[in-house]
Amino acid sequence: MAEISLRKARMIIRGILAKGREMELKPLSVVVLDTGGHVKAFEREDGAAPGRFAIAQGKAYGSVMLGMAGKAQMARAEQQAYFMAAVNGAYGGQVIPVPGGVLVKDKRGNIVGAVGVTGDTSDNDAEAAVAGITAAGLEAEA
Amino acid sequence: MAEISLRKARMIIRGILAKGREMELKPLSVVVLDTGGHVKAFEREDGAAPGRFAIAQGKAYGSVMLGMAGKAQMARAEQQAYFMAAVNGAYGGQVIPVPGGVLVKDKRGNIVGAVGVTGDTSDNDAEAAVAGITAAGLEAEA
Amino acid sequence: MAEISLRKARMIIRGILAKGREMELKPLSVVVLDTGGHVKAFEREDGAAPGRFAIAQGKAYGSVMLGMAGKAQMARAEQQAYFMAAVNGAYGGQVIPVPGGVLVKDKRGNIVGAVGVTGDTSDNDAEAAVAGITAAGLEAEA
Amino acid sequence: MAEISLRKARMIIRGILAKGREMELKPLSVVVLDTGGHVKAFEREDGAAPGRFAIAQGKAYGSVMLGMAGKAQMARAEQQAYFMAAVNGAYGGQVIPVPGGVLVKDKRGNIVGAVGVTGDTSDNDAEAAVAGITAAGLEAEA
Numbered sequence: 001m002a003e004i005s006l007r008k009a010r011m012i013i014r015g016i017l018a019k020g021r022e023m024e025l026k027p028l029s030v031v032v033l034d035t036g037g038h039v040k041a042f043e044r045e046d047g048a049a050p051g052r053f054a055i056a057q058g059k060a061y062g063s064v065m066l067g068m069a070g071k072a073q074m075a076r077a078e079q080q081a082y083f084m085a086a087v088n089g090a091y092g093g094q095v096i097p098v099p100g101g102v103l104v105k106d107k108r109g110n111i112v113g114a115v116g117v118t119g120d121t122s123d124n125d126a127e128a129a130v131a132g133i134t135a136a137g138l139e140a141e142a
Numbered sequence: 143m144a145e146i147s148l149r150k151a152r153m154i155i156r157g158i159l160a161k162g163r164e165m166e167l168k169p170l171s172v173v174v175l176d177t178g179g180h181v182k183a184f185e186r187e188d189g190a191a192p193g194r195f196a197i198a199q200g201k202a203y204g205s206v207m208l209g210m211a212g213k214a215q216m217a218r219a220e221q222q223a224y225f226m227a228a229v230n231g232a233y234g235g236q237v238i239p240v241p242g243g244v245l246v247k248d249k250r251g252n253i254v255g256a257v258g259v260t261g262d263t264s265d266n267d268a269e270a271a272v273a274g275i276t277a278a279g280l281e282a283e284a
Numbered sequence: 285m286a287e288i289s290l291r292k293a294r295m296i297i298r299g300i301l302a303k304g305r306e307m308e309l310k311p312l313s314v315v316v317l318d319t320g321g322h323v324k325a326f327e328r329e330d331g332a333a334p335g336r337f338a339i340a341q342g343k344a345y346g347s348v349m350l351g352m353a354g355k356a357q358m359a360r361a362e363q364q365a366y367f368m369a370a371v372n373g374a375y376g377g378q379v380i381p382v383p384g385g386v387l388v389k390d391k392r393g394n395i396v397g398a399v400g401v402t403g404d405t406s407d408n409d410a411e412a413a414v415a416g417i418t419a420a421g422l423e424a425e426a
Numbered sequence: 427m428a429e430i431s432l433r434k435a436r437m438i439i440r441g442i443l444a445k446g447r448e449m450e451l452k453p454l455s456v457v458v459l460d461t462g463g464h465v466k467a468f469e470r471e472d473g474a475a476p477g478r479f480a481i482a483q484g485k486a487y488g489s490v491m492l493g494m495a496g497k498a499q500m501a502r503a504e505q506q507a508y509f510m511a512a513v514n515g516a517y518g519g520q521v522i523p524v525p526g527g528v529l530v531k532d533k534r535g536n537i538v539g540a541v542g543v544t545g546d547t548s549d550n551d552a553e554a555a556v557a558g559i560t561a562a563g564l565e566a567e568a
Contacts, residue, residue: 144429
C-alpha cells in the first residue's frame with residue numbers, strides 16, 4: 001500500500017471521533033493527508049470553531065513534509081524556535097509544530113499519509129489520533 | 143437549521159459520490175463549506191489528482207462568499223472577465239468561477255453552506271452535486 | 285475638511301442603506317474609506333453574502349488610490365483589461381474596477397474619501413452611493 | 427439568534443465607543459465579525475491611526491476562528507510563542523493574540539460573532555469591549 005485509500009481515511013476519521021467522544025474531548029476536527037501532503041479527507045464536528053481546518057492541516061502537513069511527527073517538531077521548536085519558523089517560511093506558513101500531527105504507516109513501516117487532529121489539548125488530540133489510526137489497522141507515529 | 147451539520151455534510155458527500163459512480167464519472171473530490179466559507183467535510187476518491195482539494199474549495203468558496211453559484215459566476219466571467227479576476231484578487235485567489243460550485247439551502251431558502259465538486263466536466267460535476275444535495279433533503283442552487 | 289469624519293461616514297452609510305430600501309435593492313454592504321484608502325466605517329445588511337466586505341472595499345480602494353471612480357475604471361478595463369490587471373498587481377489585488385466605487389468630495393472639490401457599495405447590480409449600487417453621499421451634504425463622483 | 431444582526435452590531439459599537447469616552451481612552455476602532463470571521467460592521471473614531479482596522483480585525487478574527495478570546499490567546503503566546511506564530515501562518519497573518527479580541531455569545535452560550543477593539547492599552551480595549559457587548563444584551567468572553 002503506497003498511498004492511503006479513501007476507505008482507510010474514513011475509518012481513521014471515524015475511529016478518532018469515536019475516541020474523542022469516549023475521552024469526552026471537545027469537538028474535534030480531523031484531516032487525513034496523502035504522502036504528498038494533499039488533503040484526502042476531512043471532518044469537523046459540530047461545535048468546533050470555524051478555523052480548525054487550517055490547524056488540523058498544519059499539524060499533518062508538517063508531519064508528512066518533514067517526515068517528523070508533531071511531538072518531534074515541538075521538541076525542535078522548544079530548542080530552536082527560529083528553525084521551525086524558518087521551516088514555516090519555506091513551507092508557506094502551513095506548519096503547526098505541536099502534538100496532534102501524526103504519521104500513518106503501513107505494517108512494513110512505510111509512510112502512507114499523515115493525520116492532523118485539533119480541538120482539545122495537543123496531547124489529547126494526539127492520543128485520539130493514535131487510537132483511530134490503530135483501529136484502522138495501521139501504525140501511528142505521534 | 144442555520145448551519146450545516148456534519149451528519150448532513152456526510153450525507154451530501156456520499157450522495158454525490160454515489161451519483162458519480164452511477165453516471166460513470168471520473169473520480170470525484172467533494173467539499174462541503176459552512177456559511178462562512180470554512181471547510182466542514184471533504185473527501186477525495188482514489189485515483190483523483192492530488193490537487194483537487196483546492197479546486198473543489200474554490201468552486202464552493204466563491205459560491206458562498208458571493209452568494210452566487212458556479213453557473214452565475216461563469217456567466218459573469220464570460221461577460222466581464224476582468225470583474226471575476228478582480229473578485230479573485232480580493233478573495234486571495236480562492237475562487238474558481240465554473241459549474242460545480244453549488245449553494246445549499248434549507249427548505250425555507252436560507253443558505254446553510256456550499257458544495258464544490260471537481261473531477262469530471264464542470265457540468266457533470268454540478269449535476270452530481272445537485273443530486274447529492276437533493277438526496278440529503280436540502281435544496282441546491284447550481 | 286481634509287478628512288472625512290466618523291459622523292459624516294455614518295450619515296453616508298445610513299443614507300445609502302435608506303436609498304437601497306427605497307429602491308428595493310438586495311441587501312447592501314457599504315464601506316467608507318479615508319483619503320489614504322483606509323477603512324473608516326463599514327456596515328453589511330442582514331442577508332448580504334459574507335464576502336461582501338472585500339468587494340465593497342475593492343470598489344472604494346481603487347477609486348481613492350487612483351483618484352478615478354468605478355465607472356471610469358470600468359471603461360478603462362473594457363478598453364485595456366491588462367492595464368487594470370496590472371494595477372491590481374501593484375495594489376495587491378485590492379481593486380474591483382466597476383460602478384459602486386464613488387469618490388467623496390467636499391464643496392471645494394477636494395477628495396475627502398471614497399465609498400464602495402455592493403449587493404445589487406453595479407449601476408444600482410452606484411446610484412445608491414451617490415444618493416447617500418449627497419444626502420450627507422457632500423459631492424459624489426461615481 | 428444564530429448570527430449577529432446589523433442592529434446588534436451597531437449597538438455594540440456605540441456602547442463600546444461610549445464606554446471609551448467615559449473611561450477617557452484614546453480614540454478607538456471597533457470591528458464586529460460574524461461567526462465565520464467576516465466583517466459585519468466597523469467604525470474608527472476621529473484621531474485614530476489609519477491602520478487600526480487591521481488590528482481590530484486581527485483581534486476579533488483569531489477569537490472567532492479559534493473559538494478562543496484574546497486573553498487566552500495571549501496566555502498561549504506567552505507559553506508557546508512558536509505555536510501562536512504558526513497559527514498565524516496558517517491563518518495568513520491575520521491574528522493579533524492580545525486582549526481586545528472578545529467572543530460574543532447569546533444567552534444560551536452560543537457564539538454569534540466576535541468583537542475587536544484597539545486604540546488604548548489592550549486591557550482597556552478589552553474592558554470597553556465587554557461593556558459594549560453587555561450593554562447590547564449579549565454575553566462577552568474576553
